[in-house]
Amino acid sequence: MAKHSDTPGIWIVDDDRGVRFVLAEALRDAGLAVREFGDAASVRDALRDATPALLVTDVRMPGEGGLALLEELRARQIGPVIVMSAYTDVATTAAAYRAGAVDYLAKPFDLDQALAAVQRALADVPHADATPQIASEPSHALLGESAPMRQVFRLIGRVAASDLNVLVTGETGTGKELVARALHEESARRGKAFVALNTAAIPSELLESELFGHEAGAFTGATRRVAGRFEQAEGGTLFLDEIGDMPLILQTRLLRVLAEGEFYRVGGRELIRCNVRIIAATHQDLDARVAAGQFRADLKHRLDVVRIELPPLRERRSDIPLLAQHFLVSVAQELKLPPKRFSKAALKAISQRDFPGNVRELENLCRRLAVIASGNEILPADLGTSSETQRGDWTDALRDWADRALSDGEADIHTRARESLDRVLLEAALAANEGHRQHAATALGVGRNTLTRKLGASRTRRKP
Numbered sequence: 001m002a003k004h005s006d007t008p009g010i011w012i013v014d015d016d017r018g019v020r021f022v023l024a025e026a027l028r029d030a031g032l033a034v035r036e037f038g039d040a041a042s043v044r045d046a047l048r049d050a051t052p053a054l055l056v057t058d059v060r061m062p063g064e065g066g067l068a069l070l071e072e073l074r075a076r077q078i079g080p081v082i083v084m085s086a087y088t089d090v091a092t093t094a095a096a097y098r099a100g101a102v103d104y105l106a107k108p109f110d111l112d113q114a115l116a117a118v119q120r121a122l123a124d125v126p127h128a129d130a131t132p133q134i135a136s137e138p139s140h141a142l143l144g145e146s147a148p149m150r151q152v153f154r155l156i157g158r159v160a161a162s163d164l165n166v167l168v169t170g171e172t173g174t175g176k177e178l179v180a181r182a183l184h185e186e187s188a189r190r191g192k193a194f195v196a197l198n199t200a201a202i203p204s205e206l207l208e209s210e211l212f213g214h215e216a217g218a219f220t221g222a223t224r225r226v227a228g229r230f231e232q233a234e235g236g237t238l239f240l241d242e243i244g245d246m247p248l249i250l251q252t253r254l255l256r257v258l259a260e261g262e263f264y265r266v267g268g269r270e271l272i273r274c275n276v277r278i279i280a281a282t283h284q285d286l287d288a289r290v291a292a293g294q295f296r297a298d299l300k301h302r303l304d305v306v307r308i309e310l311p312p313l314r315e316r317r318s319d320i321p322l323l324a325q326h327f328l329v330s331v332a333q334e335l336k337l338p339p340k341r342f343s344k345a346a347l348k349a350i351s352q353r354d355f356p357g358n359v360r361e362l363e364n365l366c367r368r369l370a371v372i373a374s375g376n377e378i379l380p381a382d383l384g385t386s387s388e389t390q391r392g393d394w395t396d397a398l399r400d401w402a403d404r405a406l407s408d409g410e411a412d413i414h415t416r417a418r419e420s421l422d423r424v425l426l427e428a429a430l431a432a433n434e435g436h437r438q439h440a441a442t443a444l445g446v447g448r449n450t451l452t453r454k455l456g457a458s459r460t461r462r463k464p
């Protein structure tokens with residue numbers, strides 16, 4: 001930074017005396033000179049005849065907030081600035097980085113972490129001048145208060161304004177698409193399109209045309225020119241979900257487009273230049289897929305410039321009450337239902353559950369509760385047993401089995417799956433009803449004849 005201070009030192013600005021005190025003491029213990037301020041106005045006074053080597057400021061304070069101060073310092077080329085705040089949502093964090101902060105400390109922070117941030121800032125004084133200013137504060141649905149989610153918000157805030165490609169990893173339903181949207185919303189591309197494509201949901205023979213579009217007559221049924229996702233996302237962000245499942249041949253094509261910044265539509269001759277930021281996501285271990293020869297290392301390298309890892313919900317249980325209450329309220333609003341709330345005990349019970357389907361599963365549970373729970377307070381009894389969880393495990397296991405069978409090229413997997421399903425249900429129902437066929441049939445909700453027939457079929461097939 002251009003200016004040199006007569007009294008260089010670290011200035012701490014916070015209306016909370018306690019925070020100021022402990023931080024100042026820790027920095028003084030580390031041999032640094034520190035001045036303390038209770039509000040932005042007194043910093044402005046002090047700036048008349050001195051400048052700090054580093055300013056550490058709170059965001060929300062009575063009177064002028066920390067971000068306005070930050071912008072003024074940036075305009076006068078004084079800095080660097082570290083922002084600290086209890087508000088760790090994406091919008092606040094990203095706004096701080098946009099305004100030129102070099103680091104963001106989420107309160108409560110531990111002092112070693114704060115000291116490390118201060119030393120980093122003093123050592124390399126990164127300059128954020130080039131980051132674009134975006135005035136309004138977008139609101140994000142991405143919620144969380146747990147330490148790992150705060151870390152995610154910080155990372156989003158830090159990289160959103162850059163044009164770097166980002167790889168978002170995490171189990172299904174952990175919020176990967178929401179992270180991609182937040183990155184887009186917080187970037188200079190936010191006025192342009194955000195286009196999402198689930199690469200696993202599109203048959204591979206259609207994927208190329210889906211990505212790059214096609215000309216009329218490019219293949220049977222292509223009656224007119226269609227723009228692909230790259231063209232739709234021009235100037236904006238393209239979110240490629242389940243990138244790990246992309247067929248190798250398309251990986252090669254995508255790599256070329258990313259390297260060259262241009263492509264042809266399928267069946268086309270016109271070279272189209274593109275300016276698109278790619279955010280890819282996967283629930284798979286991409287490194288393992290590279291090692292197994294199923295994913296191109298060079299493509300991974302291009303996509304995995306910054307990695308944001310979303311932890312499963314069971315590793316951030318402290319977010320569950322916040323999310324559950326949010327979903328309950330938003331579903332009621334959406335469906336124009338009377339508002340409901342969770343009892344304390346219900347929130348506790350729900351927080352102890354494992355959610356194999358992560359936030360999506362929690363959201364679905366809250367949806368059901370908003371509609372079917374009888375009172376306006378949701379009690380532990382309304383949550384039912386954890387059969388929800390078991391059902392999740394069961395379909396997960398089935399999915400694994402199907403994936404394996406399909407990749408091994410096994411035949412008739414639908415028939416075999418149905419046979420297993422019938423057999424397990426019949427055996428369970430008979431066991432639960434002491435072998436009584438009529439009762440077992442009633443319990444399963446099928447006729448006795450159906451049960452007998454299935455039983456016969458199942459027994460015949462089980463013979464070696």
Ligand SMILES: Nc1ncnc2c1ncn2[C@@H]1O[C@H](COP(=O)(O)OP(=O)(O)OP(=O)(O)O)[C@@H](O)[C@H]1O
Nearest residue numbers: 141142143144171172173174175176177178359360
């Ligand atoms: N932190 C969060 N705050 C609020 N809502 C969330 C959060 N995380 C996820 N959700 C909600 O949970 C659902 C699933 O999220 P999303 O589709 O982003 O997950 P995903 O990881 O992309 O899933 P998949 O891998 O299955 O595509 C969405 O309805 C999303 O709005």
